Amino acid sequence: MPSPGKSKWAGVLRTPVGVSAATLLAAVLLLAVVAPLLWSDEAAAVDTGQILRGPSAEHWMGTDGLGRDVFHRVLVATGLSVGLALLATAIGVLTGLLLGAAPILLGARAGRVVSAMVNIAVAFPGLLLALFFAVVFGVGASGAVLAIGFALAPAFARLTQTLVAKVSGLDYVAAARIAGLGRVRLLARHVLPNVAEPLVVNATVAAGSALLAFAGLSFLGLGVQAPAYDWGRLLADGLAGLYIHPAAALAPGTAVVVAGLAFNLFGEAIAKGVGLRSAPVVFRRRDRDEPVAPAPAGEDRRSVLAVENLRVTFPGGTAPVRGVSFALRRGESVGIVGESGSGKTLTALAVAQLIEEPGEVTADRLEFRGQPLHELPDRTRQQLLGTSFAMVFQDPMTSFNPTQRIGRQLAEVSEQHHGLGRRQALDRAIDRLQAVRVPAAARRAKQFPHEFSGGMRQRAMIGMGMMGSPALIVADEPTTALDVTVQRQVLRLLQSVRAADDVAILLISHDITVVRRFCERVLVMYAGRIVEDLPAADLPARARHPYTRALLAAVPDMSTELERPLAVIPGRPVDPARVPVGCAFAARCPFADEQCRGADPPLVADREGRRVACWHADVTGGRPMMAEEVRVGE
């Protein structure tokens, strides 16, 4: 069985940059190994007849002061240059690992002392450290290796610290601790393997820098000493005769640059490949910077939203929303429930015109306050949405600009859309914050988003929606991150906004008990379709769709019978890329038969206007689903 992660590394090699960098690096490493074996003699051969000659057919890069062939010397020097750089990197990485892992190895207190020292060391420029250590360890190759190694160490220590701290906080490390694993085993088994990727990437890049630093030290005479030679030494030798023949300096110089680049590029390529996993869908916040336009005329007074056959598709044929139809009237509260991935949020975003390329929205009808959103010119549409539509997201932290005061951000809406002046707009912002019951609104308007608690931010978000006069508020999991008492505060606020201003509310939640307590009508979504639409008062007894009934039986509420096991819905939710033919719920449905697997049931309304999409809704209907009817297991 493949370990997860291997394929990522293979993926790096499939990008053009990755391939070139890998090839270059492989060539450099190969040369480092074979060149000293093959050409040491040629490189050492002294020819007193050919001292300091320029390039010729015999000596491609000319000769040095003893008549030795520069080209061969540069090739052979690859071994020492790369080898010493790698050695220095290894020392740096190992020292850094030990220092960085100190909090785990030594315990918290000693770990803090080590971290403090590391933090000080990181502040020093690396080259300065290297020079310092070079002096301490003495002039020569081993001194230089230690110097560069220790100069690299603080950065790795810091990196290791950060990574280790992140992984140590994860529950599996805690679990291993509870199981009594020793510190060293904990580090080796659970921590290091999970921080290896970024460390390897950084080590590769660092090897490039070590190479350059080493050349520098040797060039200054602090590194490799004659008769041994690396690129830095060759450079120093060549520089002496720079005016007579530049090739002797250019050749080792080029070698340093190429090899350094090979390491760096390769490191960067892996970093990209490992770090940048697909983020195909990007949603854009609606731009509020549209100028003011006249209010649309001639709308149906009670209808707020009419959606027919709404589809959201992505390239490659995935359709996470597959033909959704519903309507909202003024002052109505409708909830959408479904598991994660069922298409709830995409439906909301499509209504709000927030689906970005390459996602595509189509609908037979998509009318907001009687205006066809699809056909309106951009300006008019944004004006319409900007003044009478509001959206509240699960995490309001991401909906606010962290660098601006809350009051300013609310005021901006009115400056843009209602043509208010700065002062007036701010007054309205404070008034709206009061309306959403933010205590001490004038003072809190001057605060930044992070100074608000989760519940307060959610209120401010609703307040922002109420800067205009909204006809519809779409709230997507607005209380999921909040505690029950705070959740109730926010839901009550929405309820009172609805009652006071006749605002329609579309509440999206995975929690059927929340929706049931808040809404008049409930839409149940499964695999991108509405499978049931019924009055909240009909739950749970009159639910007709097997999925709705299974959901109700699987989630305990305050009246769940304690002696029975909870119902289990077998299998997993449908992957939008692989929607089966027939009823999407068939694989998990205890009542599925040939008809279900053959054709997708249409959403049909009964006389009371309740809708359900199930071939056997009436056969099994009316009776609450018992736990025994669903297979146990996942």
Add this chain to the structure above:
Amino acid sequence: MSELRFEGVSVRYGGHRHGLTAVDTVDLTVPEGRVVGLVGESGSGKSTLARAAVGLIPLTGGRILLGGQSVRRRRSRPPLQMVFQDPSSSLDPRMTIGDSIAEAVPRGRPGRRAEVIRLLELVGLSGDRARLYPAQLSGGQCQRVALARALAGDPRVIIADEITSALDVSIQGAVLNLVRDVQRELGLSVLFISHDLAVVRYVSDFIAVMYLGRIVEYGPADQVLARPRHPYTRELLAAVSEPVDPGDLDPALRAVADTEPADPHHPPPGCRYHPRCPMGPAVLDDRDICREHEPVPQGHPHLAACHFAAER
């Protein structure tokens, strides 16, 4: 004996000046073979209490006893195990689930492989899954594996911290059923932590309610749910069972209902709940005692820490 007992347990984070006392002199008992549900808002100290019990966080004060003996002086075999909230981070992604479980089987025990398979089957997974990696399992299945790992050390007590909160609703039921079955079959004592009162109600014999580092109510589950004695517990119950209406309350009630949760760095003096209490000094003017004196938990077996616990 496998009764788990917290006696005057305090845990403080951070230094003298900027620190906060996340758990403040808590007394709590998980009777042998019973499930105690612990509810409270996030930040009230539930996880801190759990982590202190399994030794992940040092105590600032008090002691934790298991069967009358301090858990600090335990030998290598850990009698207390914990299951965590997030299935995606509770298993090492680079280890097969079989290895993760095997690691928790006490060393030197013969037949580790067979033990791993037995544990997997105990939590309703087939033994041949041992070679899979966590990424190849669903969230619910990962939680089963985490439970199997916790059971590997033959614990007498399990601490479950929000183990269903990160799961999709269709899977929660399966995990809750499993916890109940395993608890009954093995006679484990369980401290079951959740912010979800309905979930706690379903699995617990006793319920403890935590607010800002203190236990404010504790008692048999049916009594706490049917006749809550602390105003905070009543709020919690109302929040999950009543329809959401705009709440046309009188202004004083409205104000306390909208009050923000207190900052744990600066807990209010007296009763910590008083700024939000609908029966407290912000609403009724004869209740200055709530601002000045912290109520002590009283009553047996159903205790509450409120000066006016007797009234409604």
